[in-house]
Amino acid sequence: MKSEHLPLLNSVSAPAVHPDGARAVVSVLRPDFDADAYVGQLWAVPLGSGQPPRRLTRGFRDTAPDFSPDGHVLAFLRAAAGGKPQLHIVEAEGGEPQAVTDAPLGVSGFAWSPDSRRIVYSARTPEDGRYGSTEGVSAGGEDARLITDYQYRMNGVGYTADKPVQLFLVIVPELGAEPKVAPKGRALKASTAAAAGDTADRGSSAASAGLLPAAQQLTSAAADHNGAAFSTDGRAVFFTAALHEGSDSDLASGIYRITLGDGDGAGGGEPEPVAPANTGRQSVHAVRQSEDGQWLFFLAQDIGDSGQDFVARNTALYAVPSGGGDATLLSNVETMDLGCNGRIELRGPDSALLLNNAGGTVELHEFQATGSHQVLVHGGRAVTGAAARGGSLVVSFADAATAGDVAVLDGGQLRVLTDFSAQLRSDAGIIEPLELTFPSADGYPVHGWLVRPAGQGPHPVLLNIHGGPFAQYTGALFDEAQVYAAAGYAVLMCNPRGSAGYGQAHGRAIKEKMGTLDMQDVLAFLEGALGKFEELDAGALGIMGGSYGGYLTAWTISHDHRFKAAIVERGYLDPVSFIGSSDIGWFFGGEYTGRSANQMAAQSPMARVEQVRTPALVIHSEEDLRCPVEQGQRYFTALKQLGVEAAFLVFPGENHELSRSGTPHHRKQRFDEILRWWSRYLPTTENPAPAVR
Incomplete structure (x- = not known):
């Protein structure tokens, strides 16, 4: 391989599996020298028909696919050249994608409600007057920042306190409805902003013209709110955050719940902490309620009495009864180091799928809230994502011969469905x-x-x-x-x-x-x-x-x-x-x-x-x-x-x-x-x- 072969490196996202278990969708991204950016689209991967994968979308950069629970809609993030990722939806069988958000700094993640009518999404939300939120005010013309905390910057993000990650709730629009049209003048402004790559202007124009569904902001604290997921009954949203007193001087974070109002209302007021009775100070990375609604799975690291002892702390899986009580440690914290790409995937009424760093590999494990555990995928590969629906378990992985591919688990063995590194092997040699x-x-x-x-x-x-x-x-x-x-x-x-x-x-x-x-x-x-x-x-x-x-x-x-x-x-x-x-x-x-x-x-x-x-x-x-x-x-x-x-x-x-x-x-x-x-x-x-x- 030579440096000029970089565009042949196709990376593959975690899979989204349709509820019928017959197909999966992944995002395939690659470096592009002409655009000097990462470009890619969504690919549909049939699981049992023997048909080859096919390109499903044709955006500049389409990522993070996820099917609605009823299987009718595919949601994903789309970024235009030079633009920020925004939430889009498209009919699961194909069609023209429809924009749902116009977040000034882009959308970082989202999750479906169980009834497929709502989506909760996360987005960095700028203070007024910063990051282009006020027309004509450049970064150099913004007000000075007065820093009083340790935690005020992050690599790849920059300043964080003035653009925390907030959660929003949006009702999914009817895909078959007649598209909305902006009044003359506003449509011109929106199209001009889009051509210039001006996300802030485009968003404000689209919102003021009523072209996008209204989003309700669920959180407002000056902290990042991460990993949002609906409760099994759809009446609440769980997420992780550091909202405790003294959060600036430790690495702790916890689980929080926002109770939603009746119907499609947000409601609920302030986030409520969900603290297991028997865990000490931890850094919680992800939370998800089990399919049967009886348990909350969460991933966490112990960080010692100081709240800062993070060195080589393995990330462990816990389950706590949804009604409260003691948490049960499900993994061996001394030998397993678990991860989930930000969202714990579920399989069956009370089980979860996790990735495990293991001796130069990344394995796929399944844990049940009752304590049973099995290794599903191991050996000389690195599993990068997994999802299970409709009786099918699909994984994305890399190994010595591929930068990223998709396989289905059949009879305990992986059956590889794609070959996105074929040209890399033929042209560059591996x-x-x-x-x-x-x-x-x-x-x-x-x-x-x-x-x-x-x-x-x-x-x-x-x-x-x-x-x-x-x-x-x-x-x-x-x-x-x-x-x-x-x-x-x-x-x-x-x-x-x-x-x-x-x-x-x-x-x-x-x-x-x-x-x-x-x-x-x-x-x-x-x-x-x-x-x-x-x-x-x-x-x-x-x-x-x-x-x-x-x-x-x-x-x-x-x-x-x-x-x-x-x-x-x-x-x-x-x-x-x-x-x-x-x-x-x-x-x-x-x-x-x-x-x-x-x-x-x-x-x-x-x-x-x-x-x-x-x-x-x-x-x-x-x-x-x-x-x-x-x-x-x-x-x-x-x-x-x-x-x-x-x-x-x-x-x-x-x-x-x-x-x-x-x-x-x-x-x-x-x-x-x-x-x-x-x-x-x-x-x-x-x-x-x-x-x-």
Whole structure:
């Protein structure tokens, strides 16, 4: 795979399954160089007919499909080029989609009512006068912000207190009704705004002209209200939020309920907390009532007495009686780390489907509120979503041969229904990773993969380190490894202590001792691979990583000088300045390194920068609020002052997610610059050294 093959990377959303169980719908997105954006549509996938999948919509970016409970309507989010995602509906059998919302900053999620007549949706809602809500007032002309809280910014979002996520209720319009027409003049203004990509003007024009259904705002607190879902009887909406006193100084959040009025009214007043009688301080990520209405399932992490002890805390599944009482822990919190893409999927009257990070894979599990549990999908793949309706269970997944596909579970086995990576394999070529385990210096097993280039070698070796640190590499197709291997490099990736997927003890092993066991483990994995494979060139080594991987790269080259060059990307490089500059700085560093000056210095790459001898390319994004650009700027400057060969690659308009979701142009340029750096210090036949001028 080469950088120009990025548009062949089709990512597949979690599936929506029709109530009849005969078909599913997914969103398929890909990077597009011409639009310099992510484009894609909805695809219908027949489950049992043997017919191929077909493109269902033709929008610029259509995502998040979900069928109404009665099966008559398909709802989804659509974004025009340069616009914000808005809720749309279309007849389940096909037709012309109809817009339902005009949220100024876009809609982030939605859920159907059981009677298929209403939808609750979430949208960031700007204060008056901000984010284009007042015509003629630009961002630079807005009033100053007075900050009094720790939690006021978020990577990829920017300021948050002046645009919290609120919940809205909308009645689904009749699809067969005659379309509304704007009065002359207003229609012209709306069409002009649409052509200019002006979401705020278009929305206000459409609303004032009565073209869209009226939405009732359910929440108003200055906090994010997430994961809304209707109760089984449709009389209430459950969601998660941090509405408790002192919420600014901890990571806790809880479950809340809004009782709806009779008929289609909102009603209900203030949100009511739903607190299990026996759980302590937790961070709740998702909530959903069971199909039989007897239970509330919720996903939560314990965060300790301080309310900030998040380090390597596995996310666990609980069930509490809908009428109140004690919550029952349904998963093994020491060994399972569960997730759900923001919404807990249901299967049967009292069971839920969850994803589990497990040893370099992502499994699909089913839990019953009564305590029974089974693993439905496991093995060498990463399940990315699942849904069950009408007797069919459908999953989206990635593995070594695909960036995303859809399968149905038949007789305990997956039957793959799509092949969205066929062109990627035929045009770019995919190298299957080799799974490996090597002992660390103390005998602890270190699990990972080798992606070997074609040919006999000797191959230069790139040691890649993942971010997090509580994250994991999997054996699924990884564009980074494929691009580097195609350029002639053997790519090593492992999950050292500190990573997710191997239990809490594995993840918490580096709490207040970063750069110890984790560095030991990645170097042991490198040594094990060099000893096992003669085609790996021990004299031609590079090391690279992003975020925490940038941290461990910078830390390692201050201790070990065998590497010909390094790439330190969006790194956590100075725990001291991180505290006041990062969106998570007020708690993250203190929990991982400890809070004393001595502790921070003992684990700080900046405190050891004078020990670095390795040429380093420092990569950062200007709008990175997670590891702010000052981390890279200061590290690069220090290397230059010390006489170490260094370069600083800075991407405008990008944030911490550049390598995963940056603009296609910048993602390609990033790959090209990385390979250019390696060509200087680790040239290969496929990536030769630059010509001397």
